[in-house]
Amino acid sequence: MNEEVKNSVTRQGKSFLREAVILTVASFAVKIIGVVFKIPLTNILGESIGIFNAAYSIYAMLFMLSTSGLPVAVSKLVAASNERGRGREAKRIAMLATLVFGVIGLVFAVALFVFAPDIARLTGHADSAVAMRTIAPALFFICVCASVRGYFQGLRNMFPTAISQFIEAFFKLTVGMGAVMYAHSKGMSTAVQAACAISGVSVGTFFAMVYVLLCRRFSKKSRPNETDNESDSDKKLMKLIVLVALPVTLTAAALYFSQFLDTVIVVNCLVDSGESQSVADTLYSAYTGLSVPIYDLLPATLVFPIATSILPAISGARAVNKERRAAKLTEQAIRISGIIAVPCGAFLFVTGRHCISLLYGADKWSGSMSMADGSSLVPLDAATESLAILAFAVFFISIVSTCNSLLNAYSKPHLPFIAVLIGITVLTLSEIALLYSPLGIQGAPLSSVICYCIVMLIDIYFLRKRCGVRLKLAGMFARPVACGIISAAGTYGAYIGAKALWNMLVGTSTDTRAASLFILLISGIALVICYVASSLILRAIKEDEIRLLPMGNKLAKILLRLGWLKPEPVEE
DSSP states (O other): OOHHHHHHHHHHHHHHHHHHHHHHHHHHHHHHHHHHHHHHHHHHHGGGHHHHHHHHHHHHHHHHHHHSSHHHHHHHHHHHHHHHTOHHHHHHHHHHHHHHHHHHHHHHHHHHHHTHHHHHHHHTOGGGHHHHHHHTHHHHHHHHHHHHHHHHHHTTOOHHHHHHHHHHHHHHHHHHHHHHHHHHHTTOOHHHHHHHHHHHHHHHHHHHHHHHHHHHHHOSTTOOOOSOOOOOOHHHHHHHHHHHHHHHHHHHHHHHHHHHHHHHHHHHHHHHTTOOHHHHHHHHHHIIIIIHHHHHHHIIIIIHHHHHHHHHHHHHHHHTTOHHHHHHHHHHHHHHHHHHHHHHHHHHHHHHHHHHHHHHOSGGGOOOEEOTTSOEEOHHHHHHHHHHHHHHHHHHHHHHHHHHHHHHHTTOTHHHHHHHHHHHHHHHHHHHHHHTSTTGGGHHHHHHHHHHHHHHHHHHHHHHHTTOOOOOHHHHHHHHHHHHHHHHHHHHHHHHHHHHHHHHHTOSOTTSHHHHHHHHHHHHHHHHHHHHHHHHHTTOSOHHHHTTSTTHHHHHHHHHHHTOSOOOOOOO
Protein backbone atom coordinates (compact mmCIF):
# COMPACT_ATOMS: atom_id res chain seq x y z
CA MET A 1 0.00 0.00 0.00
CA ASN A 2 1.59 3.29 -1.05
CA GLU A 3 1.69 6.38 1.18
CA GLU A 4 -1.18 8.14 -0.65
CA VAL A 5 -3.53 5.17 -0.32
CA LYS A 6 -2.47 4.68 3.28
CA ASN A 7 -3.28 8.31 4.13
CA SER A 8 -6.62 8.03 2.32
CA VAL A 9 -7.53 4.90 4.28
CA THR A 10 -6.53 6.60 7.53
CA ARG A 11 -8.80 9.57 6.75
CA GLN A 12 -11.67 7.26 5.82
CA GLY A 13 -11.03 5.15 8.90
CA LYS A 14 -11.07 8.19 11.17
CA SER A 15 -14.33 9.23 9.55
CA PHE A 16 -16.17 5.94 10.01
CA LEU A 17 -14.83 5.53 13.55
CA ARG A 18 -15.98 9.07 14.42
CA GLU A 19 -19.40 8.22 13.02
CA ALA A 20 -19.44 5.01 15.06
CA VAL A 21 -18.61 6.97 18.22
CA ILE A 22 -21.54 9.33 17.58
CA LEU A 23 -23.92 6.39 17.27
CA THR A 24 -22.32 4.69 20.29
CA VAL A 25 -22.99 7.69 22.51
CA ALA A 26 -26.59 7.84 21.28
CA SER A 27 -27.08 4.08 21.73
CA PHE A 28 -25.71 4.23 25.26
CA ALA A 29 -28.06 7.08 26.17
CA VAL A 30 -31.02 5.25 24.62
CA LYS A 31 -30.18 2.05 26.53
CA ILE A 32 -29.92 3.94 29.83
CA ILE A 33 -33.27 5.64 29.17
CA GLY A 34 -34.75 2.23 28.37
CA VAL A 35 -33.60 0.81 31.68
CA VAL A 36 -34.85 3.88 33.56
CA PHE A 37 -38.23 3.40 31.85
CA LYS A 38 -38.61 -0.37 32.23
CA ILE A 39 -37.77 -0.77 35.94
CA PRO A 40 -40.43 1.62 37.39
CA LEU A 41 -42.89 0.53 34.72
CA THR A 42 -42.56 -3.06 35.90
CA ASN A 43 -43.13 -1.92 39.48
CA ILE A 44 -46.24 0.06 38.52
CA LEU A 45 -47.89 -2.57 36.31
CA GLY A 46 -46.72 -5.58 38.32
CA GLU A 47 -48.04 -8.82 36.84
CA SER A 48 -49.93 -6.77 34.24
CA ILE A 49 -46.61 -5.96 32.53
CA GLY A 50 -47.54 -8.85 30.23
CA ILE A 51 -50.20 -6.61 28.63
CA PHE A 52 -47.55 -4.02 27.77
CA ASN A 53 -45.09 -6.68 26.55
CA ALA A 54 -47.71 -8.37 24.35
CA ALA A 55 -48.52 -5.09 22.56
CA TYR A 56 -44.88 -4.06 22.28
CA SER A 57 -43.80 -7.47 20.90
CA ILE A 58 -46.35 -7.22 18.06
CA TYR A 59 -45.15 -3.68 17.31
CA ALA A 60 -41.52 -4.89 17.39
CA MET A 61 -42.26 -7.67 14.92
CA LEU A 62 -44.05 -5.37 12.45
CA PHE A 63 -41.39 -2.70 12.98
CA MET A 64 -38.67 -5.22 12.12
CA LEU A 65 -40.47 -6.41 8.99
CA SER A 66 -41.08 -2.89 7.72
CA THR A 67 -37.79 -1.15 8.55
CA SER A 68 -34.93 -3.59 9.15
CA GLY A 69 -33.66 -3.50 5.57
CA LEU A 70 -34.69 0.03 4.67
CA PRO A 71 -31.91 2.12 6.29
CA VAL A 72 -29.32 -0.35 5.00
CA ALA A 73 -30.58 -0.11 1.42
CA VAL A 74 -30.93 3.68 1.43
CA SER A 75 -27.56 4.16 3.14
CA LYS A 76 -25.72 1.91 0.68
CA LEU A 77 -27.30 3.37 -2.45
CA VAL A 78 -27.06 7.00 -1.35
CA ALA A 79 -23.38 6.53 -0.42
CA ALA A 80 -22.63 5.06 -3.86
CA SER A 81 -24.52 7.84 -5.71
CA ASN A 82 -22.91 10.54 -3.59
CA GLU A 83 -19.40 9.20 -4.22
CA ARG A 84 -20.08 9.32 -7.98
CA GLY A 85 -21.30 12.91 -7.65
CA ARG A 86 -24.89 11.96 -8.45
CA GLY A 87 -26.57 14.14 -5.84
CA ARG A 88 -29.84 14.28 -7.73
CA GLU A 89 -29.96 10.50 -7.79
CA ALA A 90 -29.25 10.32 -4.05
CA LYS A 91 -32.21 12.62 -3.38
CA ARG A 92 -34.46 10.52 -5.64
CA ILE A 93 -33.47 7.36 -3.76
CA ALA A 94 -34.39 8.96 -0.44
CA MET A 95 -37.70 10.32 -1.79
CA LEU A 96 -38.73 6.98 -3.33
CA ALA A 97 -37.81 5.08 -0.17
CA THR A 98 -39.77 7.51 2.02
CA LEU A 99 -42.83 7.32 -0.24
CA VAL A 100 -42.93 3.55 -0.72
CA PHE A 101 -42.03 2.51 2.80
CA GLY A 102 -44.24 5.21 4.25
CA VAL A 103 -47.15 3.50 2.47
CA ILE A 104 -46.02 0.12 3.84
CA GLY A 105 -45.84 1.58 7.35
CA LEU A 106 -49.29 3.09 6.94
CA VAL A 107 -50.72 -0.28 5.85
CA PHE A 108 -49.18 -2.03 8.87
CA ALA A 109 -50.42 0.73 11.19
CA VAL A 110 -53.99 0.53 9.91
CA ALA A 111 -53.95 -3.29 10.03
CA LEU A 112 -52.72 -3.31 13.63
CA PHE A 113 -55.32 -0.74 14.66
CA VAL A 114 -58.22 -2.53 12.96
CA PHE A 115 -57.32 -6.10 13.94
CA ALA A 116 -55.92 -5.31 17.40
CA PRO A 117 -58.66 -7.22 19.31
CA ASP A 118 -58.12 -10.36 17.23
CA ILE A 119 -54.32 -10.17 17.51
CA ALA A 120 -54.57 -9.54 21.26
CA ARG A 121 -56.67 -12.69 21.72
CA LEU A 122 -54.13 -14.72 19.76
CA THR A 123 -51.34 -13.56 22.09
CA GLY A 124 -53.31 -14.67 25.14
CA HIS A 125 -53.58 -11.07 26.42
CA ALA A 126 -56.99 -9.86 25.26
CA ASP A 127 -56.59 -6.72 27.38
CA SER A 128 -53.65 -5.58 25.23
CA ALA A 129 -55.89 -4.47 22.33
CA VAL A 130 -56.05 -0.87 23.59
CA ALA A 131 -52.25 -0.74 23.91
CA MET A 132 -51.85 -2.17 20.39
CA ARG A 133 -54.09 0.52 18.95
CA THR A 134 -52.17 3.18 20.85
CA ILE A 135 -48.83 2.08 19.41
CA ALA A 136 -50.14 1.45 15.86
CA PRO A 137 -49.37 4.98 14.50
CA ALA A 138 -45.72 4.51 15.45
CA LEU A 139 -45.34 2.01 12.60
CA PHE A 140 -46.01 4.75 10.05
CA PHE A 141 -43.82 7.31 11.81
CA ILE A 142 -40.85 4.95 12.18
CA CYS A 143 -40.96 3.85 8.51
CA VAL A 144 -40.67 7.44 7.35
CA CYS A 145 -38.02 8.15 9.98
CA ALA A 146 -35.97 5.07 8.99
CA SER A 147 -35.82 6.06 5.33
CA VAL A 148 -34.56 9.56 6.17
CA ARG A 149 -32.02 8.15 8.67
CA GLY A 150 -30.70 5.92 5.90
CA TYR A 151 -30.27 8.98 3.66
CA PHE A 152 -28.17 10.81 6.24
CA GLN A 153 -26.15 7.68 7.02
CA GLY A 154 -25.37 7.34 3.32
CA LEU A 155 -23.99 10.90 3.39
CA ARG A 156 -21.84 9.93 6.42
CA ASN A 157 -23.77 12.24 8.75
CA MET A 158 -24.76 10.26 11.85
CA PHE A 159 -25.97 13.19 13.94
CA PRO A 160 -29.62 13.14 12.70
CA THR A 161 -29.82 9.40 13.40
CA ALA A 162 -28.26 9.77 16.85
CA ILE A 163 -30.34 12.78 17.88
CA SER A 164 -33.60 11.31 16.54
CA GLN A 165 -32.94 8.10 18.48
CA PHE A 166 -32.49 10.16 21.63
CA ILE A 167 -35.68 12.14 20.93
CA GLU A 168 -37.58 8.90 20.45
CA ALA A 169 -36.29 7.44 23.72
CA PHE A 170 -36.80 10.71 25.64
CA PHE A 171 -40.49 10.97 24.80
CA LYS A 172 -40.94 7.24 25.36
CA LEU A 173 -39.72 7.81 28.91
CA THR A 174 -41.30 11.15 29.78
CA VAL A 175 -44.68 10.78 28.06
CA GLY A 176 -45.04 7.07 28.71
CA MET A 177 -44.03 7.24 32.37
CA GLY A 178 -46.02 10.40 33.02
CA ALA A 179 -49.15 8.93 31.42
CA VAL A 180 -48.96 5.59 33.23
CA MET A 181 -48.34 7.27 36.60
CA TYR A 182 -51.39 9.50 36.05
CA ALA A 183 -53.55 6.54 35.00
CA HIS A 184 -52.33 4.53 37.99
CA SER A 185 -53.09 7.38 40.41
CA LYS A 186 -56.63 7.64 39.04
CA GLY A 187 -57.20 3.90 39.48
CA MET A 188 -57.76 3.20 35.79
CA SER A 189 -57.79 -0.38 34.51
CA THR A 190 -54.50 -2.17 33.83
CA ALA A 191 -55.36 -2.23 30.11
CA VAL A 192 -55.58 1.58 30.07
CA GLN A 193 -52.42 1.89 32.16
CA ALA A 194 -50.50 -0.28 29.69
CA ALA A 195 -51.85 1.81 26.80
CA CYS A 196 -50.74 5.00 28.56
CA ALA A 197 -47.27 3.54 29.10
CA ILE A 198 -46.92 2.60 25.45
CA SER A 199 -48.21 5.97 24.21
CA GLY A 200 -44.73 7.38 24.71
CA VAL A 201 -43.48 5.20 21.84
CA SER A 202 -45.94 6.74 19.39
CA VAL A 203 -45.22 10.28 20.58
CA GLY A 204 -41.46 9.65 20.47
CA THR A 205 -41.44 8.23 16.95
CA PHE A 206 -43.62 11.13 15.75
CA PHE A 207 -41.20 13.78 17.02
CA ALA A 208 -38.19 11.77 15.77
CA MET A 209 -39.81 11.71 12.31
CA VAL A 210 -40.49 15.45 12.39
CA TYR A 211 -36.90 16.14 13.43
CA VAL A 212 -35.25 14.14 10.62
CA LEU A 213 -37.63 15.60 8.02
CA LEU A 214 -36.73 19.11 9.16
CA CYS A 215 -33.03 18.19 9.02
CA ARG A 216 -33.40 16.96 5.45
CA ARG A 217 -35.23 20.13 4.46
CA PHE A 218 -33.03 22.74 6.13
CA SER A 219 -29.64 21.20 6.99
CA LYS A 220 -26.80 22.63 4.88
CA LYS A 221 -24.30 20.05 6.12
CA SER A 222 -25.98 17.17 4.33
CA ARG A 223 -26.12 18.32 0.74
CA PRO A 224 -25.07 15.48 -1.57
CA ASN A 225 -22.26 15.90 -4.09
CA GLU A 226 -23.88 17.15 -7.31
CA THR A 227 -21.06 17.12 -9.85
CA ASP A 228 -22.96 14.67 -12.09
CA ASN A 229 -26.60 15.37 -12.98
CA GLU A 230 -27.23 11.88 -14.34
CA SER A 231 -29.67 9.60 -12.54
CA ASP A 232 -31.09 6.17 -13.15
CA SER A 233 -34.83 5.87 -13.70
CA ASP A 234 -37.18 5.68 -10.71
CA LYS A 235 -38.09 2.14 -11.70
CA LYS A 236 -34.45 1.02 -11.64
CA LEU A 237 -33.76 2.83 -8.37
CA MET A 238 -36.80 1.25 -6.75
CA LYS A 239 -35.65 -2.16 -7.93
CA LEU A 240 -32.22 -1.56 -6.38
CA ILE A 241 -33.78 -0.53 -3.07
CA VAL A 242 -35.88 -3.70 -2.95
CA LEU A 243 -32.97 -5.94 -4.00
CA VAL A 244 -30.91 -4.67 -1.07
CA ALA A 245 -33.68 -4.24 1.51
CA LEU A 246 -35.43 -7.59 0.97
CA PRO A 247 -32.50 -9.91 1.89
CA VAL A 248 -31.67 -7.76 4.93
CA THR A 249 -35.32 -7.91 6.03
CA LEU A 250 -35.38 -11.68 5.57
CA THR A 251 -32.20 -11.97 7.63
CA ALA A 252 -33.73 -9.91 10.44
CA ALA A 253 -36.95 -11.94 10.21
CA ALA A 254 -34.95 -15.16 10.53
CA LEU A 255 -33.22 -13.84 13.66
CA TYR A 256 -36.57 -12.76 15.10
CA PHE A 257 -37.97 -16.21 14.31
CA SER A 258 -35.08 -17.78 16.24
CA GLN A 259 -36.13 -15.77 19.30
CA PHE A 260 -39.68 -17.04 18.83
CA LEU A 261 -38.35 -20.61 18.67
CA ASP A 262 -36.70 -20.03 22.04
CA THR A 263 -40.09 -19.36 23.60
CA VAL A 264 -41.37 -22.68 22.21
CA ILE A 265 -38.32 -24.88 22.71
CA VAL A 266 -36.79 -23.91 26.06
CA VAL A 267 -39.76 -24.30 28.40
CA ASN A 268 -41.14 -27.39 26.63
CA CYS A 269 -37.77 -29.16 26.67
CA LEU A 270 -37.24 -28.38 30.35
CA VAL A 271 -40.70 -29.70 31.23
CA ASP A 272 -40.19 -32.83 29.10
CA SER A 273 -36.88 -33.44 30.86
CA GLY A 274 -38.70 -33.61 34.20
CA GLU A 275 -38.80 -30.06 35.56
CA SER A 276 -42.08 -28.63 36.80
CA GLN A 277 -43.87 -26.00 34.76
CA SER A 278 -43.21 -23.30 37.38
CA VAL A 279 -39.49 -24.10 37.54
CA ALA A 280 -39.22 -24.13 33.74
CA ASP A 281 -41.03 -20.79 33.49
CA THR A 282 -38.81 -19.21 36.16
CA LEU A 283 -35.60 -20.45 34.53
CA TYR A 284 -36.75 -19.20 31.14
CA SER A 285 -37.66 -15.81 32.63
CA ALA A 286 -34.28 -15.56 34.36
CA TYR A 287 -32.48 -16.43 31.12
CA THR A 288 -34.45 -14.19 28.73
CA GLY A 289 -35.24 -11.43 31.23
CA LEU A 290 -31.86 -11.08 32.97
CA SER A 291 -29.02 -12.72 31.03
CA VAL A 292 -29.98 -11.99 27.41
CA PRO A 293 -30.70 -8.23 27.76
CA ILE A 294 -27.34 -7.63 29.46
CA TYR A 295 -25.56 -9.80 26.90
CA ASP A 296 -27.18 -7.70 24.14
CA LEU A 297 -26.31 -4.41 25.85
CA LEU A 298 -22.55 -4.12 25.28
CA PRO A 299 -22.34 -5.22 21.62
CA ALA A 300 -25.45 -3.22 20.74
CA THR A 301 -23.98 -0.11 22.35
CA LEU A 302 -20.27 -0.37 21.52
CA VAL A 303 -19.91 -2.57 18.42
CA PHE A 304 -23.09 -2.46 16.34
CA PRO A 305 -22.59 1.26 15.48
CA ILE A 306 -19.43 0.21 13.64
CA ALA A 307 -21.57 -1.93 11.34
CA THR A 308 -23.85 1.04 10.63
CA SER A 309 -21.04 3.50 9.94
CA ILE A 310 -18.79 1.22 7.86
CA LEU A 311 -21.48 0.43 5.27
CA PRO A 312 -21.56 3.84 3.51
CA ALA A 313 -17.75 4.15 3.77
CA ILE A 314 -17.11 0.93 1.87
CA SER A 315 -20.08 1.36 -0.51
CA GLY A 316 -18.73 4.77 -1.48
CA ALA A 317 -15.19 3.47 -2.00
CA ARG A 318 -16.39 0.60 -4.19
CA ALA A 319 -18.66 2.90 -6.21
CA VAL A 320 -15.58 4.67 -7.57
CA ASN A 321 -13.55 1.44 -7.91
CA LYS A 322 -11.25 2.08 -4.94
CA GLU A 323 -11.09 -1.59 -4.00
CA ARG A 324 -7.81 -1.37 -2.05
CA ARG A 325 -9.29 1.29 0.20
CA ALA A 326 -12.43 -0.81 0.65
CA ALA A 327 -10.39 -3.92 1.50
CA LYS A 328 -8.32 -2.07 4.09
CA LEU A 329 -11.42 -0.51 5.69
CA THR A 330 -13.00 -3.98 5.76
CA GLU A 331 -10.11 -5.44 7.73
CA GLN A 332 -10.03 -2.42 10.06
CA ALA A 333 -13.77 -2.66 10.79
CA ILE A 334 -13.56 -6.38 11.64
CA ARG A 335 -10.42 -5.93 13.72
CA ILE A 336 -11.81 -2.97 15.68
CA SER A 337 -15.07 -4.84 16.31
CA GLY A 338 -13.10 -7.75 17.75
CA ILE A 339 -10.76 -5.52 19.77
CA ILE A 340 -13.80 -3.89 21.42
CA ALA A 341 -15.76 -7.14 21.85
CA VAL A 342 -12.98 -9.11 23.60
CA PRO A 343 -12.85 -6.98 26.79
CA CYS A 344 -16.67 -6.70 26.79
CA GLY A 345 -16.92 -10.47 26.90
CA ALA A 346 -14.22 -10.70 29.57
CA PHE A 347 -16.07 -8.15 31.73
CA LEU A 348 -19.39 -10.02 31.51
CA PHE A 349 -17.69 -13.35 32.21
CA VAL A 350 -16.18 -12.05 35.44
CA THR A 351 -18.82 -9.61 36.73
CA GLY A 352 -22.08 -10.94 35.29
CA ARG A 353 -23.77 -11.48 38.66
CA HIS A 354 -23.31 -7.87 39.70
CA CYS A 355 -24.40 -6.55 36.30
CA ILE A 356 -27.69 -8.36 36.92
CA SER A 357 -27.94 -7.18 40.53
CA LEU A 358 -27.29 -3.56 39.57
CA LEU A 359 -29.83 -3.39 36.74
CA TYR A 360 -32.60 -5.71 37.98
CA GLY A 361 -32.01 -6.20 41.70
CA ALA A 362 -31.23 -9.52 43.36
CA ASP A 363 -34.08 -9.92 45.86
CA LYS A 364 -36.74 -11.16 43.45
CA TRP A 365 -34.42 -13.80 41.98
CA SER A 366 -32.75 -15.12 45.14
CA GLY A 367 -35.35 -17.70 46.21
CA SER A 368 -34.29 -21.34 45.99
CA MET A 369 -36.14 -23.75 43.67
CA SER A 370 -36.35 -27.54 43.93
CA MET A 371 -35.11 -29.21 40.76
CA ALA A 372 -36.18 -32.58 39.33
CA ASP A 373 -32.91 -34.27 40.37
CA GLY A 374 -33.45 -33.30 44.02
CA SER A 375 -30.99 -30.39 44.02
CA SER A 376 -31.86 -26.75 44.63
CA LEU A 377 -31.13 -23.82 42.35
CA VAL A 378 -31.36 -20.05 42.78
CA PRO A 379 -32.60 -18.24 39.62
CA LEU A 380 -29.96 -15.51 40.10
CA ASP A 381 -27.24 -18.16 40.07
CA ALA A 382 -28.70 -19.73 36.92
CA ALA A 383 -28.85 -16.33 35.20
CA THR A 384 -25.25 -15.60 36.24
CA GLU A 385 -24.04 -18.88 34.73
CA SER A 386 -26.01 -18.19 31.54
CA LEU A 387 -24.46 -14.73 31.24
CA ALA A 388 -20.97 -16.18 31.76
CA ILE A 389 -21.58 -18.56 28.85
CA LEU A 390 -23.09 -15.82 26.66
CA ALA A 391 -19.96 -13.73 27.34
CA PHE A 392 -18.15 -15.95 24.82
CA ALA A 393 -20.82 -15.17 22.21
CA VAL A 394 -20.21 -11.41 22.53
CA PHE A 395 -17.13 -11.72 20.31
CA PHE A 396 -18.88 -13.86 17.70
CA ILE A 397 -22.05 -11.76 17.41
CA SER A 398 -19.99 -8.56 17.20
CA ILE A 399 -18.00 -9.90 14.26
CA VAL A 400 -21.20 -11.24 12.67
CA SER A 401 -22.94 -7.85 12.83
CA THR A 402 -19.95 -6.15 11.19
CA CYS A 403 -19.51 -8.89 8.56
CA ASN A 404 -23.20 -8.77 7.64
CA SER A 405 -22.92 -5.04 7.03
CA LEU A 406 -19.74 -5.59 5.01
CA LEU A 407 -21.40 -8.22 2.82
CA ASN A 408 -24.17 -5.70 2.10
CA ALA A 409 -21.53 -3.12 1.19
CA TYR A 410 -20.01 -5.63 -1.25
CA SER A 411 -23.44 -6.06 -2.90
CA LYS A 412 -23.95 -9.57 -1.50
CA PRO A 413 -26.98 -9.02 0.77
CA HIS A 414 -28.25 -12.58 0.28
CA LEU A 415 -25.16 -14.16 1.85
CA PRO A 416 -25.90 -13.07 5.46
CA PHE A 417 -29.36 -14.62 5.07
CA ILE A 418 -27.80 -17.95 4.06
CA ALA A 419 -25.38 -17.81 7.00
CA VAL A 420 -28.17 -16.97 9.46
CA LEU A 421 -30.40 -19.79 8.18
CA ILE A 422 -27.59 -22.28 8.74
CA GLY A 423 -26.96 -20.77 12.16
CA ILE A 424 -30.62 -21.02 13.19
CA THR A 425 -30.73 -24.66 12.13
CA VAL A 426 -27.65 -25.37 14.25
CA LEU A 427 -29.13 -23.33 17.12
CA THR A 428 -32.40 -25.28 17.11
CA LEU A 429 -30.81 -28.73 16.94
CA SER A 430 -28.11 -28.01 19.51
CA GLU A 431 -30.57 -26.30 21.86
CA ILE A 432 -32.91 -29.29 21.88
CA ALA A 433 -30.03 -31.70 22.47
CA LEU A 434 -28.38 -29.62 25.20
CA LEU A 435 -31.59 -28.77 27.10
CA TYR A 436 -32.26 -32.48 27.52
CA SER A 437 -28.70 -33.02 28.77
CA PRO A 438 -27.51 -32.51 32.39
CA LEU A 439 -26.71 -28.90 31.39
CA GLY A 440 -30.42 -28.04 31.57
CA ILE A 441 -31.15 -24.35 31.03
CA GLN A 442 -27.45 -23.66 30.33
CA GLY A 443 -27.90 -25.53 27.06
CA ALA A 444 -29.73 -22.45 25.70
CA PRO A 445 -26.82 -19.96 26.02
CA LEU A 446 -24.30 -22.61 24.93
CA SER A 447 -26.28 -23.24 21.75
CA SER A 448 -26.19 -19.49 21.06
CA VAL A 449 -22.41 -19.51 21.34
CA ILE A 450 -22.20 -22.42 18.89
CA CYS A 451 -24.67 -20.76 16.52
CA TYR A 452 -22.91 -17.39 16.29
CA CYS A 453 -19.47 -19.00 16.04
CA ILE A 454 -20.63 -20.94 12.98
CA VAL A 455 -22.33 -17.88 11.43
CA MET A 456 -19.13 -15.86 11.96
CA LEU A 457 -17.00 -18.50 10.22
CA ILE A 458 -19.45 -18.65 7.30
CA ASP A 459 -19.47 -14.84 6.98
CA ILE A 460 -15.67 -14.74 6.98
CA TYR A 461 -15.64 -17.47 4.33
CA PHE A 462 -18.04 -15.45 2.16
CA LEU A 463 -15.91 -12.31 2.51
CA ARG A 464 -12.85 -14.28 1.44
CA LYS A 465 -14.29 -16.34 -1.40
CA ARG A 466 -17.16 -14.23 -2.74
CA CYS A 467 -15.81 -10.73 -2.09
CA GLY A 468 -12.08 -11.34 -2.55
CA VAL A 469 -11.04 -9.85 0.81
CA ARG A 470 -7.95 -11.48 2.31
CA LEU A 471 -8.71 -12.17 5.98
CA LYS A 472 -6.72 -14.35 8.38
CA LEU A 473 -8.51 -14.92 11.68
CA ALA A 474 -5.46 -16.07 13.61
CA GLY A 475 -3.40 -13.10 12.52
CA MET A 476 -6.26 -10.68 13.22
CA PHE A 477 -7.35 -11.88 16.63
CA ALA A 478 -4.71 -14.08 18.28
CA ARG A 479 -3.10 -11.22 20.19
CA PRO A 480 -6.33 -9.39 21.15
CA VAL A 481 -7.74 -12.67 22.50
CA ALA A 482 -4.53 -13.26 24.48
CA CYS A 483 -4.90 -9.74 25.89
CA GLY A 484 -8.51 -10.56 26.74
CA ILE A 485 -7.45 -13.61 28.74
CA ILE A 486 -4.81 -11.57 30.61
CA SER A 487 -7.28 -8.77 31.32
CA ALA A 488 -9.93 -11.26 32.48
CA ALA A 489 -7.46 -12.63 35.02
CA GLY A 490 -6.56 -9.13 36.20
CA THR A 491 -10.23 -8.14 36.36
CA TYR A 492 -11.04 -11.25 38.39
CA GLY A 493 -8.37 -10.32 40.92
CA ALA A 494 -9.79 -6.80 41.21
CA TYR A 495 -13.31 -8.27 41.44
CA ILE A 496 -12.39 -10.50 44.37
CA GLY A 497 -10.54 -7.62 46.02
CA ALA A 498 -13.51 -5.25 45.58
CA LYS A 499 -15.90 -7.75 47.17
CA ALA A 500 -13.54 -8.26 50.10
CA LEU A 501 -13.13 -4.51 50.52
CA TRP A 502 -16.90 -3.98 50.51
CA ASN A 503 -17.36 -6.66 53.16
CA MET A 504 -14.63 -5.11 55.29
CA LEU A 505 -15.86 -1.51 55.00
CA VAL A 506 -19.66 -1.94 54.83
CA GLY A 507 -20.40 -5.53 55.80
CA THR A 508 -23.69 -5.81 53.90
CA SER A 509 -24.51 -8.22 51.09
CA THR A 510 -22.52 -7.72 47.89
CA ASP A 511 -25.70 -8.38 45.86
CA THR A 512 -27.21 -4.97 46.65
CA ARG A 513 -27.26 -2.30 43.94
CA ALA A 514 -24.80 -0.08 45.84
CA ALA A 515 -22.34 -2.93 46.34
CA SER A 516 -22.71 -4.04 42.73
CA LEU A 517 -21.99 -0.52 41.47
CA PHE A 518 -18.85 -0.32 43.63
CA ILE A 519 -17.62 -3.75 42.50
CA LEU A 520 -18.32 -3.03 38.82
CA LEU A 521 -16.47 0.30 38.94
CA ILE A 522 -13.35 -1.25 40.48
CA SER A 523 -13.49 -4.21 38.10
CA GLY A 524 -14.06 -1.98 35.07
CA ILE A 525 -11.06 0.23 35.87
CA ALA A 526 -8.89 -2.88 36.30
CA LEU A 527 -10.14 -4.27 32.98
CA VAL A 528 -9.26 -1.11 31.04
CA ILE A 529 -5.78 -0.87 32.60
CA CYS A 530 -5.00 -4.56 32.02
CA TYR A 531 -6.32 -4.61 28.47
CA VAL A 532 -4.55 -1.44 27.34
CA ALA A 533 -1.28 -2.44 29.01
CA SER A 534 -1.30 -6.00 27.63
CA SER A 535 -2.27 -4.71 24.16
CA LEU A 536 0.78 -2.43 24.12
CA ILE A 537 3.13 -5.06 25.53
CA LEU A 538 1.95 -7.77 23.13
CA ARG A 539 1.56 -5.25 20.29
CA ALA A 540 -2.03 -6.33 19.73
CA ILE A 541 -2.98 -2.94 18.24
CA LYS A 542 -1.53 -1.76 14.94
CA GLU A 543 -0.17 1.65 14.06
CA ASP A 544 -2.99 2.46 11.63
CA GLU A 545 -5.59 1.55 14.27
CA ILE A 546 -3.97 3.88 16.82
CA ARG A 547 -4.04 6.67 14.22
CA LEU A 548 -7.83 6.29 13.96
CA LEU A 549 -8.23 7.48 17.55
CA PRO A 550 -8.63 11.14 18.57
CA MET A 551 -5.10 12.64 18.56
CA GLY A 552 -4.07 9.26 17.17
CA ASN A 553 -1.17 10.59 15.07
CA LYS A 554 0.55 12.14 18.10
CA LEU A 555 -0.11 9.06 20.22
CA ALA A 556 1.24 6.77 17.49
CA LYS A 557 4.46 8.82 17.25
CA ILE A 558 5.01 8.57 21.01
CA LEU A 559 4.39 4.82 21.09
CA LEU A 560 6.63 4.27 18.06
CA ARG A 561 9.42 6.25 19.72
CA LEU A 562 9.07 4.19 22.91
CA GLY A 563 9.11 0.98 20.89
CA TRP A 564 5.66 -0.06 22.11
CA LEU A 565 4.21 0.01 18.63
CA LYS A 566 5.40 -1.79 15.52
CA PRO A 567 5.57 0.54 12.49
CA GLU A 568 3.40 -0.39 9.53
CA PRO A 569 5.34 -1.07 6.32
CA VAL A 570 4.68 1.24 3.38
CA GLU A 571 4.40 -0.72 0.14
CA GLU A 572 5.44 0.85 -3.13
